[in-house]
Amino acid sequence: MNRPVNFSAGPSAIPLEVLQALAADMLNYKGTGLSLIEVSHRGKTYEEVHNQALSLVRELLKVPESHSVLLIGGGATLQFSMLPMNLCPPNGCADYVRSGVWADKAIAEAGKIGRVNILWDGKENGYTALPTPAAIKASPNSCYLHITSNETIGGVQWKSFPEAAVLAADMSSDIFTRPIDVSQFGLIYAGAQKNFGPAGVTLVIIRNNLLKHSPDSLPSYLSYAVHAKANSLYNTPPVFSIWAMKLVLENLKAKGGIEAAEKRNTAKAAELYRAIDESNGFYLSPVQKEARSPMNIVWRLADENREAEFLKKAAEAGLEGLKGHRSVGGCRASLYNAVTLDGVKKLTAFMKQFEDAS
Ligand SMILES: *Cc1c(COP(=O)(O)O)cnc(C)c1O
Numbered sequence: 001m002n003r004p005v006n007f008s009a010g011p012s013a014i015p016l017e018v019l020q021a022l023a024a025d026m027l028n029y030k031g032t033g034l035s036l037i038e039v040s041h042r043g044k045t046y047e048e049v050h051n052q053a054l055s056l057v058r059e060l061l062k063v064p065e066s067h068s069v070l071l072i073g074g075g076a077t078l079q080f081s082m083l084p085m086n087l088c089p090p091n092g093c094a095d096y097v098r099s100g101v102w103a104d105k106a107i108a109e110a111g112k113i114g115r116v117n118i119l120w121d122g123k124e125n126g127y128t129a130l131p132t133p134a135a136i137k138a139s140p141n142s143c144y145l146h147i148t149s150n151e152t153i154g155g156v157q158w159k160s161f162p163e164a165a166v167l168a169a170d171m172s173s174d175i176f177t178r179p180i181d182v183s184q185f186g187l188i189y190a191g192a193q194k195n196f197g198p199a200g201v202t203l204v205i206i207r208n209n210l211l212k213h214s215p216d217s218l219p220s221y222l223s224y225a226v227h228a229k230a231n232s233l234y235n236t237p238p239v240f241s242i243w244a245m246k247l248v249l250e251n252l253k254a255k256g257g258i259e260a261a262e263k264r265n266t267a268k269a270a271e272l273y274r275a276i277d278e279s280n281g282f283y284l285s286p287v288q289k290e291a292r293s294p295m296n297i298v299w300r301l302a303d304e305n306r307e308a309e310f311l312k313k314a315a316e317a318g319l320e321g322l323k324g325h326r327s328v329g330g331c332r333a334s335l336y337n338a339v340t341l342d343g344v345k346k347l348t349a350f351m352k353q354f355e356d357a358s
Contacts, residue, residue, distance in 0.1 A: 007332075007333040013338035018244065041239055049239075054232070067206060071201050074202060077105070084109075084114050086223065087168070087187070088144070091115075093114065093116070094145075097119055097145075098118055098123055100153055101327060114143075126286065129288040129290075138164040143166065144165075150172075151296075153298075155293045155296045161184060165186075169187070176249075188203075197245035201242050272297050285298065296334050
């Protein structure tokens, strides 16, 4: 089978070994005679998978005892609302950094729940840069300070983070791709479909002393305290997604964990940015160098009229998912954990060939 190299932004590439393991166990899970996705989520077979997924998160991210690990449905999008609903009392105010399209969506949702204070706004400059962490100061009495560690559409990434009493981060597009110090954060959330599995499950890591803020009046599913108390089994969890997530994390661990993943990701990003920078302006990166994301690399052709042709020929050459987000156009390659350096080299070779033929 000749699979294309998959540069999709999300859902996105999953290690082939994981897809094969899922296929092999789909009909008869470990000799039980049934599929894992047709048995009780309260039974021993599923419970083991569930708890292994949770403990792999703890192990790989070195989550301290002070923090709880939750698995919830609804995507990162539901977290845009759950965060203010749980951590900001009526009349409270939360700080946000508007670093891109995703931060902007988080701000819009938080604004429906309470007051939002924008500490820094990158919109006017087309979201091509980030502030220095030291320039971001939480306002007095804010419930939390929200950042987006990696902007998937604009292609900017924080290299280090601002300080705040409660720092909350949307890490949907770069969690498990580089080491982080979880103790720096009050709350982290991330949908699985960029770096650790299929869509359907969202990871939330929350400092235990924040769980008391979840109001009793909240609908149960929307309460972090309810999910924490139930070990993320308050209701039927997304069992397939959690099973696949467990396999992806085992695969990551077997390949040397997050430190090794970061080395691979750095090499992949260097390869592609080099191809852009050394094209004598044939390809252009709009992103300020210090803020460049190694995960989502965006570029334009100097001759924008040729982008459609570039994308079409790339797809014919087995390079999939390179179209920029519909809101910005251009090209984007998402180099998540499951994309290999070999795959990136196929792309840079194609780019050079396209350039030379022009
Ligand atoms: C993909 C993405 C989201 C949205 O995730 P859903 O699971 O579709 O809700 C939010 N934030 C960032 C940074 C993303 O990359």
